[in-house]
Amino acid sequence: xxxxxxxxxxxxDWHTVKGLEQLRRTGIPAHKVIGIDEIALKKGHTYxxxxxxxxxxxxxxxxxxxxxxxxxxxxxxxxxxxxxxxxRLTVMDMGKAFE
Numbered sequence: 001x002x003x004x005x006x007x008x009x010x011x012x013d014w015h016t017v018k019g020l021e022q023l024r025r026t027g028i029p030a031h032k033v034i035g036i037d038e039i040a041l042k043k044g045h046t047y048x049x050x051x052x053x054x055x056x057x058x059x060x061x062x063x064x065x066x067x068x069x070x071x072x073x074x075x076x077x078x079x080x081x082x083x084x085x086x087x088r089l090t091v092m093d094m095g096k097a098f099e
Contacts, residue, residue, distance in 0.1 A: 019059045036092040038067040
């Protein structure tokens with residue numbers, strides 16, 4: 001699918017999908033400052049989590065089934081213990097799962 005088609009399908013801005021596509025190509029960077037938030041995919045409270053590298057100003061992970069702690073744990077499993085240990089600052093909203 002094209003980026004435009006994917007953006008339309010999941011109800012996201014074209015630039016968001018483009019950033020996620022670039023992530024797929026570049027792999028997992030070492031990051032020190034991350035931001036964690038959720039986005040609504042469509043009406044009816046369907047959410048996924050977006051983790052961004054705030055220094056590079058780009059998304060680094062998009063996933064989970066919802067905005068739960070288990071979904072966020074999938075991110076930490078994805079980056080692995082070595083890169084997880086390199087995170088020095090995390091910025092997030094007050095969502096219970098993100099505590």
